[in-house]
C-alpha cells in the first residue's frame with residue numbers, strides 16, 4: 001500500500017509537533033510518525049520530569065536551611081515517591097499528544113521511518129510518500145569511543161530506575177551530569193563526576209561554573225576534571241572504571257555509571273543515504289529556511305539539524321516556527337540572532353545569556369563587567385541562601401547589556417529578563433530606571449551595577 005500526504009513529519013517532539021500542527025491548521029494534509037511514545041524528549045525524558053524532581057529536591061534544601069527560623073521538623077527526599085510524582089506528569093503525555101493530533105485530523109503512524117528515496121518513507125510494512133518531508137528526530141546519547149561504553153546508563157533510564165545505587169558515577173561534566181548528580185547527592189548517594197576537559201559546562205562563564213563546582217562539592221560530590229574515562233569493566237558487583245588524567249592512569253569503582261558525555265543527532269537509522277541527504281556529526285545540513293541539501297522539499301529542525309543553535313527546547317520550537325514560515329508561506333528566513341538563555345537546573349541554578357567573559361576576551365569584544373556576590377541582599381538573606389552571584393557584561397561605550405550570568409535560586413527568572421534586555425538592546429540605564437516591585441529579585445537589579 002502507498003499513501004500520499006502533503007507533509008510527513010518524522011518525530012513528535014517540540015520541533016515535529018510544532019510543524020505538524022501549524023501545517024495541518026494551514027490546510028495541508030499532514031501525517032506524523034514516531035517510533036517511541038508520542039510527545040518527544042522534553043515532556044517525557046528531559047526538561048519537565050527533570051524539573052519536577054530537582055524542584056522537589058530544592059524545596060527540601062530550602063527547608064533544611066531555614067530549620068529553626070520558624071520551620072520545625074525534618075524533611076527528606078524519597079526516590080520512590082519522587083518517581084511516582086514525576087510519572088503523574090510524564091505518563092499522560094503520549095495519549096494527550098495523540099488526542100491533540102486526532103482532534104486536528106493529523107494522520108498518525110507508530111514505527112520507525114526510513115527513507116527509500118527522496119519522496120518515500122518506509123514505516124513498518126507501509127510505504128508513505130509526501131510532497132514535503134520534515135525530519136525532527138531529536139538527539140540520543142553520543143556513542144563514546146572506549147571499551148565498555150555499552151555499560152553506561154542513559155538519562156532515559158535514570159528516570160525509570162526503581163531505586164538508585166549507593167555510588168554513582170557520571171561521565172561528562174555537562175548539564176545532565178550536574179543536574180542528576182546533585183539530585184542523587186541530595187538523596188544521600190555517593191556521587192562522582194568525571195570530566196574530560198579543563199572546564200565543566202563549557203558554554204557558561206567560567207567564573208560562575210567554578211562557583212557552581214564549589215557548591216556541588218559542598219554536597220559531597222567528587223568532581224574530577226582533565227580526566228577521561230578510557231574503559232568500563234563489569235565486576236561481580238558494580239563496575240571498574242579506568243580513567244586517564246594527563247598521562248597518569250588509574251582505576252575507580254562505582255555501582256553504576258551514567259552517560260552525561262553529550263548527545264548526538266539521532267539520524268543513524270533514517271536511511272539518509274537512500275535519499276542522498278547530506279549530514280555530518282553535527283546533524284542534517286540545512287540552510288536558513290531549514291531545507292536540507294540537496295533536496296529543498298526535505299526540511300529538518302530541532303536537535304537533529306545542524307543549525308548552529310544549542311540543542312534546547314526553545315531553540316527546537318523557534319527552528320520549527322522558522323521552518324513552517326518557509327514551508328507554508330515561502331518566507332525566506334534571516335539568520336537567527338536572538339539571545340538564547342540557558343539554565344542549568346542545579347541548586348543554586350546557573351542561568352546564562354549572551355556573551356560570557358571568556359568569549360568576550362577571546363573574540364576581542366570590548367566589554368565592561370560588573371560582578372558581585374549578592375548573598376547579603378535581602379532576597380537571599382531571608383532564605384539563608386549561600387553563594388548567590390551576578391555578573392553583567394555591557395558594551396563600554398553604549399552601556400548596552402551584552403551578557404548576563406547568575407547563580408542563585410532566582411537565576412532562571414533573571415536570565416529570561418536579561419534575554420529580553422539583550423534582544424531589545426536595553427542599556428544599564430534602562431534597567432536601573434525601571435520601578436521594580438519590592439521586595440523581589442528584580443528590585444535588586446539596579447544594585448547589580
Ligand SMILES: Cc1cc2nc3c(=O)[nH]c(=O)nc-3n(C[C@H](O)[C@H](O)[C@H](O)COP(=O)(O)OP(=O)(O)OC[C@H]3O[C@@H](n4cnc5c(N)ncnc54)[C@H](O)[C@@H]3O)c2cc1C
Pocket residue numbers: 010011012013014015016033034035036037038039040041042045046047048050111112113114136137138139155176266269270301302303304311312313314316345
Ligand atoms: C535529560 C534531559 C534534560 C533536558 N533538559 C532541558 C531543559 O531543562 N531545558 C531545555 O531547553 N532543554 C532540555 N533538554 C533538551 C531538550 O529536551 C531537547 O532539546 C528537545 O526536546 C529537542 O526536541 P526535538 O523536537 O528536536 O526532539 P525530540 O523531542 O527528541 O523528538 C524526536 C522524536 O523523534 C522520534 N524519532 C527519532 N527517529 C525516528 C525515526 N527514524 N522514525 C520515527 N520516529 C523517530 C523520537 O522517538 C522522538 O520522539 C534536555 C534533554 C535531556 C535529555
Ligand SMILES: NC(=O)c1ccc[n+]([C@@H]2O[C@H](COP(=O)([O-])OP(=O)(O)OC[C@H]3O[C@@H](n4cnc5c(N)ncnc54)[C@H](O)[C@@H]3O)[C@@H](O)[C@H]2O)c1
Pocket residue numbers: 144171172173174175176177179194195196197201202227228229230259260261262263310311312342343344345
Ligand atoms: N538544563 C538544560 O537546558 C539541559 C539539561 C540537560 C540536557 N540539555 C541538553 O542536552 C545536551 C546534552 O547534555 P549532556 O549533559 O549529555 O552533554 P554536554 O554537552 O552538556 O556535556 C558533556 C561533556 O562531557 C564531556 N565528555 C565527553 N566524553 C567524555 C569522556 N569520555 N570522559 C569524560 N568526559 C567526557 C564533554 O567534553 C562535554 O563537555 C546539552 O548540550 C543540552 O543542550 C539541556
